[in-house]
Amino acid sequence: MARRRNLAASLGVWSAQHRKTAIFGWLLAVIALTVLGNMAGQKSLTEADYGTGESGRAARVLVDAGIKTPAPEMVLVHSDTLTTDSAAFRGAVADAVTAVRDTGITRDIGDPYKTGALGEDKHDALVQFAVKGDPDTAADRVQPVIDALDKAGKGHPDVTYGQYGAASGLKGINDSLGEDFSRAEFTAVPVALGILLVVFGALLAAVLPLVLALTACVAAMGLLSLTSQLVPVDGMTNSVLLLMGLAVGVDYCLFYIRREREERAAGQDKETALRVAAATSGRSVLISGLTVAVAMAGMFFSGLTVFEGFAIATIEVVLIAVLGSMTVLPAIMSVLGDRVGAGRIPGLRRKARVRTASDKPGRLLGAVLKAPALFAVVGIAAMLLLASPALSIKTEKLGPDQLLPADNVTAQTAKRIEKVFPGAPAPAQVVFTTDDITSPEATAAIAAFEQRALASGEVRKPIDVTVHKAANIAVINAPLAGDGRDAASVDALKTLRNDIVPATLAKAPGATAPVGGDLAFSTDYNDQLTSSIVPVFAFVMGVSFLLMLLCFRSLVIALTSIVLNLLSVGAAYGVMTAVFQKGWGDGLVGTTAVGAVESWMPLFVFVVLFGLSMDYHVFVVSRIQEAHGRGLDNRAAVAHGIRSTAGVVTSAGLIMVAVFAVFGTLSMQDFKQLGVGLAVAVLLDATLVRAALLPSVMVLLGRANWWLPRWLRWLPQLGHGEETATPLPAQGTPLPQAAPPAAPGASTTGAGATGAGATGAGATGRGAHARTAAPEDRVSAGR
Known part of the structure; x- marks a missing residue:
């Protein structure tokens, strides 16, 4: 052989x-x-690289034309006591404009008394400008503006200056990312070390x-x-x-x-x-x-x-x-x-201590073996209950103000701007191209767009138009109704794309007018994620199913593994939705719910959890299959496999939960969502799923666990290589094994270890024969 x-x-x-x-x-x-x-050096994604759909086309037109829209910024001038028509307030606005201009790195500064960017309650004014130079590096160059405003603000005790925009928002995120990354390193390592000290x-x-x-x-x-x-x-x-x-x-x-x-x-x-x-x-x-x-x-x-x-x-x-x-x-x-x-x-x-094949299971496992149907029903019900909030999950591409902590000054400024000047922080951006951007037809189309957009009530002032003659492109920034991301803004975006643009800009000779901007990007991004869910899920589950089928040569075990993993993923989705969208217990993880889950989070969490869950599943079921293949009946094999792997699964799970939980304590919203979602799912997978659901389901299925249709018996088996399978010791015979947490792999005996599937032809059921191996070959594959 x-x-x-x-x-x-x-x-x-x-x-x-x-x-x-x-x-x-x-x-x-x-x-x-x-x-x-x-x-x-690490090459980062540009704004155009992120894009997809219509907003992606708009960004790509600008990139291909070599046009980089300067990073837009805003200064919110606010006073609780002064009004916009008072001399003191006007002076504060004038000083803000001067401070921004004197830095020498800004352009297109808009005086709110000329642009009309004054709050209806007369307590706010919005100074809009752009940062000169490459927008991709604006975050690294915006600090002088921040410093100038801080200095100017000291002369106006009754007025506050708040800055927000593409540059300052990204700077806030980068600063938080740096702090979070350092904190994760200095927290996750000691926590993992503490667990390992207990283990070893x-x-x-x-x-x-x-x-x-x-x-x-x-x-x-x-x-x-x-x-x-x-x-x-x-x-x-x-x-x-x-x-x-x-x-x-x-x-x-x-x-x-x-x-x-x-x-x-x-x-x-x-x-x-x-x-x-x-x-x-x-x-x-x-x-x-x-x-x-x-x-x-x-x-x-x-x-x-x-x-x-x-x-x-x-x-x-x-x-x-x-x-x-x-x-x-x-x-x-x-x-x-x-x-x-x-x-x-x-x-x-x-x-070290010695166990026998007839060792009684612990209290939990013993209860599961006595009433498998009860534990299966209760376990599945608990997982479905945790997953239920996910039925109303809402995903969106979170903006800087949502990613940053709620008490962050930049985030608070953004929220105030959204409230007083809806749509201002994230206007829609129409990239209008035509054969001749200076032609009367193009000029008339832009004028018709402005008129129709404002008349519709879906677009608000100020509409900003920047013409690039050499490229025959006009970039039109149009603030949308709503707060820039709510249902009203989404409806406004649809009206802009489906009604206003086709009726005006699209009628110019050779014209194209894709609509971009933050909301458009988020909408297109979500649409792409939605359309990719089926192929991603199908690939991951299909490959996982095939791996389980090859590992265990059992159609039932392969299907069971997929279902159990989906329960863990569903529970993670439910917890993320409950905490970060609905706000249930958000204070427990040190955050304020932002009303949505980061758009890329569900897909990423699904992929990660399926990979990690299969790790535990293969390890545990391998030990069960090994015991069953060497003579134990199904119930005893399940008991032996769960008991043998409980320690190492718990230890490994705790380490992963600890590392993921550290990320759940960080300040950035996406870190929190990722950490909490993964920590909860791994915790459930390593405890409830592996300790209760898996054994109860396998006990209920009985001999069906190892069923493989005749037409699939041609499939190859993932063999274990140079190893031996020795008969399982009789009831009461000692099985040397260290105290929990046990290491993964097959049970060991004094003569060596044994592994399921190491049986010559690869048979996995009862009656699989053993071969005698030389001392150097007496090892097993464990999984």
């Missing part, structure tokens, strides 16, 4: 035998990627996974800078990379080290223990990483460049973490040997 190689075992053995090459090779690779990445009870074993995860993140950021030259990335991509890198990197090392420690506790010599860990947990890491990477690839079907950047970043960091866990980790473990347990923490020392 041909023996199949276990890639993970081969890499682990090679690394242990070539320790210096593996360790120094890793360090050199990290340094090289970091240096090359810094030299190349030793300082060195706890620090090692963190060091490898962080070096993987550093290497991935360098690689991302290189790949961004081909596919530019969003500013949040680095944070997403760190989030995923820490979560999976630490988990992968946890699996590996725990298994090696268990084998040593079971009496194996150092070399054998490391070889078993490589073949079992190493293979688990490989399959998990590939599963997550494939799931992330689903984002390529979104049709949006920002998602392509997220996909590339997450795939890179996951694969680098997998490579590090399978190469440099076994090399370091080989160097350290039992010294990996150095730095024991008093009171946290983990002692």
Whole structure:
């Protein structure tokens, strides 16, 4: 019978035998990627790169013509006591205009007494202007205006100046991103370290996974800078990379080290223990990483460049973490040997203990096995209840004022401008092109547009028209009715696109007039996301189903895995909707509901959760399948598999929840939504789903769990390579195993480990025969 190689075992053995090459090779690779990445610099998305639909075409017309609209800015002059017709208020407005002009970096300054930008209650005036130069770098150059206004404001104690616009809003986001990124680094790492100290009870074993995860993140950021030259990335991509890198990197090392420690506790010599860990947990890491990477690839079907950047970043960091866990980790473990347990923490020392195949399950598992139908119904009902708010989910591209904390001065200024001057912060932008922009027909079309737009009541003053003669393009900024993002504004945008523009601008010779702007961008962005949901979901679920089918050769288990994962995703959607849209308990996570979920969040959360959930699912079901394939009946196999994996699933889940929860404490709204959504879903998946729903459903299904139609039996099985399957010890025979949290992989015996599916022809049901292996082959694949 041909023996199949276990890639993970081969890499682990090679690394242990070539320790210096593996360790120094890793360090050199990290340094090289970091240096090359810094030299190349990270290329960010431009406004046109984000676009899609009609708004994307409008942005692309301007880019192709070399036209960069200066970053628009506004200064809100407000007083609770003075009115706009008072001399003191007029003086404050005049000083604001002077302060803005004297910086020398502004243009097109509009005096509100000439533009009519005065509040109806006579307590507000709006000074509008633009920042000279490249709008993509305006955020880096707007500080002098902010400083000048602060200085001018000191001379008017009864008046306040508030600045908001494309430059100041982006500057506020960049500043918050920098602070959040630093806080995430300095918070997530200690939290993960604390959990690892509890898991291992030793300082060195706890620090090692963190060091490898962080070096993987550093290497991935360098690689991302290189790949961004081909596919530019969003500013949040680095944070997403760190989030995923820490979560999976630490988990992968946890699996590996725990298994090696268990084998040593079971009496194996150092070399054998490391070889078993490589073949079992190493293979688990490989399959998990590939599963997550494939799931992330689903984002390529979104049709949006920002998602392509997220996909590339997450795939890179996951694969680098997998490579590090399978190469440099076994090399370091080989160097350290039992010294990996150095730095024991008093009171946290983990002692090995022996379990038997007839061990009674814990209280929760025992209750689940006695009343599986009850727990299945209650568990599914609980998950559906958590998911129910998602039925009314509203998604939109959040603006700077929504992303920033509610108490942020910039965000407060934006909200005041929206209230007093609806549509001013985010006017619709019509890009009007024609054969001759200076022709009488074009001029008449623009005049007709202004007249019809204002008469409709859907567009408000001031309508600003900028003509670029050389390019035959006119850029028309038209403030919409409503607050710029509500239903009234959406209706106004539809009227503008479907009625006003076709009846006026579109009638000029050779004319095109796509409508852009913030609301148009958000609308088109959401439409594109909506249309991409089906292909993304179909790809991710289809590939996941196929992987489960190949892993377990069971149609039922493959279907069950999809359904359980969908429940976790639904619960995450429900919690995000309840907290961030409806405001239920928003104060508990330190935020104020913005009335919507960030438009890219549902798709991204779905992809991430499907990848991570499959990790736990494969690990747990593999142990159940292994026990069943070696003679236990279905109920006993379920009990054995859940009991054997409970510790490591809980530990790995806690680490992921902790890392994700740290992001939920950050100030930026999208970080909060991402962190809370992922933390809740992983927590539910690692506890309720794996501890109650999965065992109850598998017990109820009985022998049907392992059903594979005859017409599918030609499918190949994901074999376990060079390993052996030995008969399961009789009831009462000891099964050496470390105390929870257990490491992933197959159960181990004194002679080695065993793995489901390692049965020659790959049979997975009862009666699968075993072969005798040489000592060096006595390892299993675990998953």
